[in-house]
Amino acid sequence: MYRYFDGRCVFPRGWLYDQLKIQAEGQFGNLDRIWPDVRDSAWIGGSCEGWERVPYWLDGFIPLAFLLRDEGLLSRAQKYIDAIVSRQQEDGWLCPCSREERAQYDIWSAFLIGKVLAMYCELTGDMRVEDALRRAMKNLFDLLSAGEIHLESWGRYRWFEALIPLLYLYEKKNEAWIPALAQLLEALGTDYPSLRESWKTPINRWTFDTHVVNIAMMLKYPALLSALLGRREEGTAEMLWQLLTEYNGTAVGTLTGDECLAGISNVQGTELCSVVELMYSFEWLFAVTGDSVWLDRLEKAAFNALPATLSDDMWTHQYDQQVNQIACVTFPGKSFFRTNPSDAGLFGLEPCFGCCTANGGQGWPKLALSLYAHSGDDDIFCALALPSQLRAVLHGVPVTVTCDSEYPFRLSARYTIRCEQPCEFSLSLRVPGWAEGAVVDGQEYRGVSSVALRRIWQGETAVNITYLASPRKVSRPHGLFAVEYGPLVFALNLPADWVMQEYERKGVERRFPYCDYELYPRTKDAWQRGFSGSDMTVVEHRGDGVPFSSVSPRITLRTHTAQVAWDYADGYETVAAKAPAGREALDAPEETELFPYGCAKLRMTEMPQLLPPRI
Numbered sequence: 173m174y175r176y177f178d179g180r181c182v183f184p185r186g187w188l189y190d191q192l193k194i195q196a197e198g199q200f201g202n203l204d205r206i207w208p209d210v211r212d213s214a215w216i217g218g219s220c221e222g223w224e225r226v227p228y229w230l231d232g233f234i235p236l237a238f239l240l241r242d243e244g245l246l247s248r249a250q251k252y253i254d255a256i257v258s259r260q261q262e263d264g265w266l267c268p269c270s271r272e273e274r275a276q277y278d279i280w281s282a283f284l285i286g287k288v289l290a291m292y293c294e295l296t297g298d299m300r301v302e303d304a305l306r307r308a309m310k311n312l313f314d315l316l317s318a319g320e321i322h323l324e325s326w327g328r329y330r331w332f333e334a335l336i337p338l339l340y341l342y343e344k345k346n347e348a349w350i351p352a353l354a355q356l357l358e359a360l361g362t363d364y365p366s367l368r369e370s371w372k373t374p375i376n377r378w379t380f381d382t383h384v385v386n387i388a389m390m391l392k393y394p395a396l397l398s399a400l401l402g403r404r405e406e407g408t409a410e411m412l413w414q415l416l417t418e419y420n421g422t423a424v425g426t427l428t429g430d431e432c433l434a435g436i437s438n439v440q441g442t443e444l445c446s447v448v449e450l451m452y453s454f455e456w457l458f459a460v461t462g463d464s465v466w467l468d469r470l471e472k473a474a475f476n477a478l479p480a481t482l483s484d485d486m487w488t489h490q491y492d493q494q495v496n497q498i499a500c501v502t503f504p505g506k507s508f509f510r511t512n513p514s515d516a517g518l519f520g521l522e523p524c525f526g527c528c529t530a531n532g533g534q535g536w537p538k539l540a541l542s543l544y545a546h547s548g549d550d551d552i553f554c555a556l557a558l559p560s561q562l563r564a565v566l567h568g569v570p571v572t573v574t575c576d577s578e579y580p581f582r583l584s585a586r587y588t589i590r591c592e593q594p595c596e597f598s599l600s601l602r603v604p605g606w607a608e609g610a611v612v613d614g615q616e617y618r619g620v621s622s623v624a625l626r627r628i629w630q631g632e633t634a635v636n637i638t639y640l641a642s643p644r645k646v647s648r649p650h651g652l653f654a655v656e657y658g659p660l661v662f663a664l665n666l667p668a669d670w671v672m673q674e675y676e677r678k679g680v681e682r683r684f685p686y687c688d689y690e691l692y693p694r695t696k697d698a699w700q701r702g703f704s705g706s707d708m709t710v711v712e713h714r715g716d717g718v719p720f721s722s723v724s725p726r727i728t729l730r731t732h733t734a735q736v737a738w739d740y741a742d743g744y745e746t747v748a749a750k751a752p753a754g755r756e757a758l759d760a761p762e763e764t765e766l767f768p769y770g771c772a773k774l775r776m777t778e779m780p781q782l783l784p785p786r787i
């Protein structure tokens with residue numbers, strides 16, 4: 173089992189630092205100022221939502237504040253933690269509801285705030301909060317055992333989330349009630365493997381069983397049970413993931429779900445919450461299984477689906493993103509999505525529903541917390557080659573590992589290891605699954621998932637790694653193809669006009685910069701294209717201040733495309749049909765610059781390989 177070096181040791185640099193700064197200055201960094209459900213939450217004594225929204229928000233805001241070492245953000249996070257802990261009731265109950273309301277209160281948020289407090293304790297070592305957390309979780313055990321509260325609705329489907337604070341507490345103090353509560357929750361909670369038949373056929377009806385966020389969260393439960401109860405993870409998560417992707421997988425490593433599983437489709441939506449929850453599950457699954465295939469999956473979601481569904485300034489997000497997305501507008505009639513309303517594809521403050529507004533902020537900070545791991549006390553595993561610095565102590569010797577890279581926009585990294593005194597340990601560099609191999613300091617490695625360098629490190633040592641890869645076309649359903657290079661997926665970019673909407677609904681104001689936007693393609697038919705050659709040239713660019721810039725990407729692929737006959741989805745003039753009517757080029761091939769999927773807000777990702785035009 174691996175353990176990530178905690179956030180106090182990790183210092184984001186380069187584009188990752190810039191991305192976190194953008195987040196701090198955007199929507200997720202300002203909800204306590206602009207959004208009633210966080211600003212005036214019942215969790216801190218206000219009159220607004222007192223359930224999942226504040227814990228969701230803190231789950232991203234706290235690590236963000238710590239990673240940026242930003243005093244202003246830290247004190248705003250502290251204010252919430254203090255207010256929540258100070259409202260704890262005599263018997264340990266933490267959630268904002270009266271004693272009489274407890275039996276009806278959905279205790280999913282009790283698990284969620286437990287997860288947040290455990291992370292806060294890990295980052296601060298604050299014993300006062302640790303004590304509050306222990307009392308809160310013990311109180312849940314007592315009340316659940318006595319039948320005074322119940323595991324219903326979201327709590328029943330998200331029971332495993334409680335295992336995260338329980339794991340934290342158990343490692344601090346071995347108390348019998350902790351594994352007992354884990355077993356009780358497992359017994360009362362949803363048994364996901366038994367639901368898997370229902371994931372094979374999408375239905376136009378909302379159900380807990382096929383809820384894509386439940387499912388994205390659920391993937392980590394075998395890992396958590398294994399870590400807490402010492403059970404072996406026998407591949408349950410892998411089996412469930414294979415089945416889910418077979419029936420609902422997308423070209424960017426996510427599941428269709430808007431917000432229930434929506435089948436194999438390049439035009440059905442994927443909810444933002446499910447993207448960040450998948451990432452978090454993958455982070456756990458790698459840590460517990462040590463299988464770096466989970467890191468490959470993490471990168472695919474993180475570098476494609478996550479930035480794609482956020483605006484450059486991170487002031488707006490989508491509820492649902494589509495892989496082939498030719499417009500983001502409110503459907504005039506019936507929603508195209510199976511289980512979400514007509515506005516779920518807009519970029520905005522809370523299009524469709526506010527869960528993603530609160531929850532979307534965990535994606536980037538938790539990725540940054542997953543860069544470096546260790547399996548014992550004398551190894552460092554460099555999991556993700558993102559620009560950063562690790563400051564750790566091994567065998568009593570301060571060690572820094574600095575990663576200078578533009579990864580994933582460039583497929584190489586330079587690690588600089590500095591030790592104050594000679595120190596023996598292993599430094600392992602991951603080789604991603606998409607790479608044909610890697611060259612480390614001039615030596616080529618193939619068929620490996622990591623390169624371990626064990627030596628006595630002293631002074632300053634540089635290690636260079638280059639991943640071997642070429643752009644590739646991967647086959648997708650309906651005879652279509654997507655293009656990948658490294659962990660990035662590439663798409664035909666459709667330049668968009670952003671049409672602002674400012675308004676107020678139910679006391680929630682949308683005002684620039686936290687307004688809504690509809691996106692219209694500048695050229696109406698520019699999306700009806702296919703690949704008309706096999707050439708693909710990598711072009712590197714300087715980019716601008718936004719890592720996944722929608723106007724100035726740091727990398728593009730040059731290829732040829734041509735026009736093809738492709739209809740709209742039946743009854744919708746802003747959604748492409750799943751597949752084109754023809755496969756024949758209608759005009760001469762044209763040189764086309766493909767953007768990283770995460771940069772292209774309107775895009776065609778899955779396209780056919782065209783036959784030359786008939787003469």
Ligand SMILES: [Zn+2]
Pocket residue numbers: 443444445446526527528529531
């Ligand atoms: Zn959501």
